[in-house]
Amino acid sequence: MAVMTYRDALKSALADEMERDESVVLIGEDIGLYGGTHLITDKLIDRFGKKRVIDTPIAEGGFTGAAIGMAMNGMKPVVEMMTWNFSFLASDQIIQNAAKLRYFSGGQVSVPIVIRGPNGGGVQLSAQHTHSLEGFYGQFPGLKVVAPATPEDVKGMMLTAIRDPDPVIFMEAGALYGTKGEVPEGDATVPFGKARIAREGSDISLISYGRQVNLLLKVADQLAKEQDVQAEVIDLRSIRPFDSETIIESVKKTNRAVVVQEQWRWFSVASEVAAIIQEHAFDYLDAPVERVSGAEVPAPYARNLEIAAFPGVSQVIEAANRALYRKG
Amino acid sequence: MATTHHTNETPTDVASNGTAPTSTVSPETLLDYYRQMVEVRLFEEAATRGFRQGKVGGYLHVYIGQEALARGFLDAFRKGDKTITAYRDHAHVLFQGGDPKATMAELYGKGTGLVKGKGGSMHLFDVENGMWGGYGIVGAHIPLGVGMAYSEAYRETGNIIQLYLGDGAIHNGYFHESANLAGLWGKDGMCPCLFIIENNQYGMGTSVERATANTNLGSKFDSYAIPWEKVDAMDLEAVIAVAHKAVDYVRETGKPYAVEAMTYRLGPHGAADFLEQYRSKDEVREARKRDPIGLLEQRLLDLGVTDEEAMEKIRAHAKELADEAVKFAEESPEPDLSELTTDVYAPETGLI
Known part of the structure; x- marks a missing residue:
């Protein structure tokens, strides 16, 4: 056990999976050179290069759709929504393509994608930057929706999310990034569907x-x-x-x-x-x-x-x- | 349908001197493509009859008038390449070697359908043959194709994506976001994607002129530093020449390329588009003079590789194939009710 912040636990899960599986890439706005708005991906570009830590223009629908295309075609992208508030622009891709592709292709296509980012309010970001979208995304069959609360869970559930064969909506508690807790070393996955x-x-x-x-x-x-x-x-x-x-x-x-x-x-x-x-x-x-x-x-x-x-x-x-x- | 799937493994450099492209396709191959195009035409007519009889549900968008376009670009298709398109997707499946029986059965909503009766006309997939759908939201498949191309480059497969989109999708945000990403990733050789605009002049019932002030659609790619050209897609040989040039470029450089392929939808937008109040009968009559199948017939007669009698045989055979597909579809069982809840999540997760 090591004491880690929620942020570092999350980051370690991403880095461990990237190390383990070359098909895992990160994609999103300012996740590379900038280090990520919430520093979840800080310095990972130095470690894994720009083909695996992909900075995008500010175009959520386009880059989320492109990441879904990567997932369909042999890769395991982890998309950063800078905040879930911006996901409305990508929700058509998430709901209409990622969630349904396996079904309307008659099982021919899988979409092993993780879409992650901070969710919820509490830091005075006002109307357009404050939403809790678990219920919204939870409504759509084909998606999995998780919302870990502790450093241990955020690491363990991210490991599970990346290995999952279906699209995962990974809702981080933005207000908890700095909170600390004990996190088991190594490959300590936490299963979905277990309270x-x-x-x-x-x-x-x-x-x-x-x-x-x-x-x-x-x-x-x-x-x-x-x-x-x-x-x-x-x-x-x-x-x-x-x-x-x-x-x-x-x-x-x-x-x-x-x-x-x-x-x-x-x-x-x-x-x-x-x-x-x-x-x-x-x-x-x-x-x-x-x-x-x-x-x-x-x-x-x-x-x-x-x-x-x-x-x-x-x-x-x-x-x-x-x-x-x-x-x- | 493509019993003899022609591939051209070593395409020759065409039209690099700026002259009109000349086909590298043999007369025998042209004749084979003629046969396939007639088969697709009669398949689409049979599907339309099925719709009018109430046996095909939902929406039905047929490819009548556009056959030379997909057939031509697919001449440059290599095993491992992938296509992705919108909802006017039957012809792509069939030209890529898909089974017309399973395709018709899908339209009829049967368990023997290409996607088990779960998608219908708009969501045909035949991944084994490189056909990756079949999407119903205008423009929303464009980023998927760009991401698929990134993956090919990332995995260094040497494969490319043929991304088909309609003229109507050009005005959509997805097009611009995706083309921008493609141009950007192409700088590093990370986007082997061929954009193919199927410009059939109408986005549903709205003509290109009524949809944009800049009707030179290929020029939209200029904004994203993606080279492009235009081709008369009623002329199969012209399409084939451009297709090889474009595919070679994309494969060699890992960069995107675009072709605005000028075609015409001779049929309705969808099978329920009975009135066609948005265009004149004269316009359609005029366009029929350049029906790609008619033009190809004349070309084959000129080349002396066929005659009326042989073409009649091809048509009769195509009719038989379409009838067989319909018979298969009609006689096939509906999907088992247990299929309702499968394919929502991966089977190994045990979730429904």
């Missing part, structure tokens, strides 16, 4: 993924300290494929659930989680499933407005207390 119990508890299930997992751990500590409530914190890690089993088992134990997400509530991941719980654990529920989501507004700029727009400790505590039928 992680980040904290065990018996009284209520708090469910999220990405940056919000840390928020839930904070909430769980506070509930334990102030109300003697033992919350179980579940980190989904993978949105598609989805680990229903871990959620259902947890709710069968705790009988209460709060689902937290940065994205908007309507037609979202939390909506799906709530539906799965009522389908499979209805008789075990002692309270309606609570959802805490981003405010139904474009992301605001001002710091206080931005904080108010996203789930915070107090909102999650309030939701937990509603589910626990407590005043708090």
Whole structure:
């Protein structure tokens, strides 16, 4: 085990896979000479050369499409979306080509591509640069969508993503790049479709993924300290494929659930989680499933407005207390 | 369909002195291509009948009038090369040696179809023969072709990509982003891609004149430092000459090249385009005088390699092949319902 930042863990996964497999290349805006806007790919161009660390013009639809073409034809490209906000320009390629090619070619074509980048808000980037798109991409069959929250997971899931034969939407928690954690040495892959119990508890299930997992751990500590409530914190890690089993088992134990997400509530991941719980654990529920989501507004700029727009400790505590039928 | 697939492994340098290109193709090969073009024509007519009978669903875009274009460029196709095109894709499959029965069965939505009844007319794939689709969103396959070309260069295969696109796709952002990448990567010999504009004069019902102020479509490549030329794609021999010159350049340099191939869609845009209010009957009648099959017939008669009787036999045989394809399609079973959920993810992942 070594203590690493989320950023370095991610970078080490990319470099290890490039070392291991010559068909792996990186492609994106300013990932080479500039070092990557978030320094995820810093200096990799010196190590692997410009044929494998490909700087592109600012044209997401074109270079994402070209990377899909590379993936169809024997390579394993990892595309950097400088931020997922720009992926709307590439979403036609991602959804209409990458996700569907295997199907409409009758299984003749595979698209082993990874599209990665920071997702979510929290640093005052305002309306056009703040989105959480797990639910959006999670809707499309043919894609896999993951959102690791820890340095260990970001490395292990990137190794899995690059080796996966299908397109993977890899949503990094941009706000967590600098956070540290223990990361196993070597080839420690983390499978898709398996949620992680980040904290065990018996009284209520708090469910999220990405940056919000840390928020839930904070909430769980506070509930334990102030109300003697033992919350179980579940980190989904993978949105598609989805680990229903871990959620259902947890709710069968705790009988209460709060689902937290940065994205908007309507037609979202939390909506799906709530539906799965009522389908499979209805008789075990002692309270309606609570959802805490981003405010139904474009992301605001001002710091206080931005904080108010996203789930915070107090909102999650309030939701937990509603589910626990407590005043708090 | 191409029972004798002609390849030209050592193309000679043509038209390098700026004179009109002259074909290097033998009269026998021309006659063989004539046969293939007639077979494709009758296949498309049979498919159209299937659509009118309600047996072919969805959209159906046929290649009638454009046959010399794909046939000509594919003369320079070498094993390992790949083609990619939009939704007017039947002819590419057939000229590349695809099975007309499986192709027709795909249009009929049958389990014996080329892509198992999962794609239909717009998504024909025959990867084994180098045909990589079959895409329904105008312009959106262009970056795929450019990326595929990068991969060929990266893996040092010596293969190239023949990337077909319609005149309608030129006005789309994908074209400009992709051509820019191709030009850029070509500087390092990393983009062996031949862009082939199938300029059939109309993007659906909108003529080139109504779609852009610069109707000299090949010149759009100037912005991306990609050399290009224009060819009369109703003339099979002219296409073949340009195809070899272009393919040789792309293969030798790893750089992109473009050809604006002037053709005409003699049929409707799609089988449901009954009215054709956007063009006059006179215009179509005039264009029919330069039907590539008619021009080739005359050329073959002039060369003395065929006569009316022989051509009639070719037509009769082509009709038999089309009928057989239709019969096969009609008699084939629908896809098994278990196929609904396969091919979403790789089988080894166990996901549906």
